[in-house]
Amino acid sequence: MRLARKPKISRVRKARQDRALGTVDTILRATAHVLVRDGYDKASTNRIAERAGVSIGSIYQYFPNKEALFGALVERHIEEMRGVLVSTFADVLSKPFPEAVRAFVLAMIRAHAVDPALHRVLIEQLPRVGSLPLARVRDVEADAVTLVKTYLAHLAESTSLVLPKDLDVAAFLAVTTVEAATHKAVLHERDLLARPSFVDELVDMVVRYLLRDEAAEKPRAPTATATKISAPRRRRAS
Amino acid sequence: MRLARKPKISRVRKARQDRALGTVDTILRATAHVLVRDGYDKASTNRIAERAGVSIGSIYQYFPNKEALFGALVERHIEEMRGVLVSTFADVLSKPFPEAVRAFVLAMIRAHAVDPALHRVLIEQLPRVGSLPLARVRDVEADAVTLVKTYLAHLAESTSLVLPKDLDVAAFLAVTTVEAATHKAVLHERDLLARPSFVDELVDMVVRYLLRDEAAEKPRAPTATATKISAPRRRRAS
């Protein structure tokens, strides 16, 4: 007979560790932990409360329901990722093109590295029926697309670079490509990700795509470095 | 004991419609329908049975449990997509390079167009904890990567085309890019997808990436295939 015994010793200790943190934070951490450890299906509110070292009632003190709880976690995770992205974007804009792309790629990788395990459960297991996780991710991606498009439009106007004509599509492809490659690599192809060529190739791909070279027509254009240099030069030469 | 069952006219009519189809097929269709209409969390076996116009027992006559039911649906969907892909791949191999890429892209779009709504729920909502759904999708993608890599290796040997050095990464990027762009466009960016430039740009991106032109340096290198010609011109002269 299993009576409700509570040898919650370890639980209590764990909870104490987080004592400094607010209860909300403790709950959110526990949510992430349980989600990663046990998967979405097993992540019941009771289990989360247990892990957090608080009573189930306390969860409902701060979150109206389970969806809101997961929503807050998603929001928080997305914001962390966005933070990494944004802090990088800042100086991306001022860099010469190929370097900007590389910075963008690295930022994306860094963003995905914030908490890959959590990211994975969030993306793969959370029910996306409501408007929760995936929708928020899409929002972020949409933001990125807009940003990139703006950046490209700016480039096109202020430099002589030759860019794809349909900037909507171009920005979409650039962002989608970098995000998808990064995402898949971080989650499922760690060995590919580890190769130096991974970033190089990904950057190369995006640069080659976005940057159309006029150089072909002007064979002698001496470019110091491969990618970086050629690009600028290419623009509306004629 | 089964007493007078309530008429449930629509249910009966629905059932009669599908009478010609096997029960298994009816159930699978209902599963897809409910999944798309109500989302995974609401797709209970009882709801599916109701939609199928069969009793809950009939589902368990053909599927040992719910997971197997969804598994069968995933399998079926994946096979349909794979069918589209494979039937296209056949002649891809014999085509000159850029056309091969275009064929590949179109095949991927067509594959995703088989049942986009279902594809979406399957990808986004099915719990990927078991081994079924996502794993199967990854299998297919892994197959695609292998195929592409083989194809590229073959190209590199039998032609004078210059390809990326790290073919593992190259194949991964090519497949991931095309799949991701296609997937996202089909599911969430129908207006981008509708533009003629979408395919053009996607093809362009992949071709520009995979194909490095030596022609610039070796103007006379006359390559028979169309492949060489278009791309070549692009690269940096110096």
Added chain:
Amino acid sequence: MRLARKPKISRVRKARQDRALGTVDTILRATAHVLVRDGYDKASTNRIAERAGVSIGSIYQYFPNKEALFGALVERHIEEMRGVLVSTFADVLSKPFPEAVRAFVLAMIRAHAVDPALHRVLIEQLPRVGSLPLARVRDVEADAVTLVKTYLAHLAESTSLVLPKDLDVAAFLAVTTVEAATHKAVLHERDLLARPSFVDELVDMVVRYLLRDEAAEKPRAPTATATKISAPRRRRAS
């Protein structure tokens, strides 16, 4: 996906073996087999039908419902046991007392040996809520008690044997003791049952109880061995 495949080859073969038997008999055998092999909880009508090599419909052709099916099996088993008992009882009546007891004990053991495995499931697992198994067993035991009582009464009248005064209780105790000891030994104490002393002791117990010795009054009655000998001698001494 588990479709209703029917590689019922072995099933069919099994069924053929019983082809000579009537369908009812085949079903009853299958019922016993499944009951013994899988236990009551797993003995579903479908499983029984499968084992019998007939369709589930055929069972309902011959038995109105599951209870009736098990009822028939119980009836049959009880009758077999009763047959063994009765055929023994016939000559018990004419035997001198201690031998009669021994014959009775042996008959009981033989009766329980008819199909111990089946007997066990029937006794231990069949729901006795209705009036089915246990009730029938009790009927048989009640019959036995009556028989024994009659026998004892007859003995008391026609001989000078001294018997317990309360023949109701005496008969009850005698039958209960022999049945219980036999039952438990056959089902759970095979090693005790195998000892020669088992039967000897059981017979001894009953004889000592039923037969009160006049010897006490006749101190010199020299009995060679303790139990065995004293008893016989006791017989119609007067």
Added chain:
Amino acid sequence: MRLARKPKISRVRKARQDRALGTVDTILRATAHVLVRDGYDKASTNRIAERAGVSIGSIYQYFPNKEALFGALVERHIEEMRGVLVSTFADVLSKPFPEAVRAFVLAMIRAHAVDPALHRVLIEQLPRVGSLPLARVRDVEADAVTLVKTYLAHLAESTSLVLPKDLDVAAFLAVTTVEAATHKAVLHERDLLARPSFVDELVDMVVRYLLRDEAAEKPRAPTATATKISAPRRRRAS
């Protein structure tokens, strides 16, 4: 979601009655009640919860599953019976033999009288497939057999009493006989049980069996204990 719950007056009142008792106790009582009233097959967890005046969830708060629930009930019942038995056994050991037997028989009757109706369902209807109910009963009986055997061995050594040679069988028969007779009488033959002769006869049977009188052969053998004396003497003088 829990909307306005229906009054269910009796349920509430019943619940209030037991409010003092722990929920576990209430559930266990309800289980026993339903088991006795409706039989095992009808004793669904929902029915038990209803009877207990608690929600079905409360059952699962304290018992991991249905088997554990019944297991706890069996355990509890067995312990109660064992308690009665043990408290009696204490002074059995110090008593002269026939009185010890009588005490044993009375203890067994008292033990079976703890809750005969429950005892009956537990013994007759609980599926003994798992390891719980029947196994536990057998454990108790095995303990009794061991105890009795030890007691007899002690007697044989420390007194001049003549006992059966095979003490394994003797102890088995003694315990089985007393248990079976008691069990059947309590459950199905209340009128026999009510007769004073019932206990007398049962005690008589066991004593006669276990105790072999040397007195016959050795008239003068004066045995201190009451045992020897009573037995012989018992026979009808006339």
Added chain:
DNA sequence: GATGAATGAGGGTTCATTCAT
């Protein structure tokens, strides 16, 4: 008769949520 696909009431169990303390 025989078949077996289909039926659906009902069983055990889970877990988000409430509320008296």
Added chain:
DNA sequence: TATGAATGAACCCTCATTCAT
């Protein structure tokens, strides 16, 4: 505020029974 026992709708699944063929 915090607690956690209690709640009960709903889920997945089983299986005795039916009936059109």
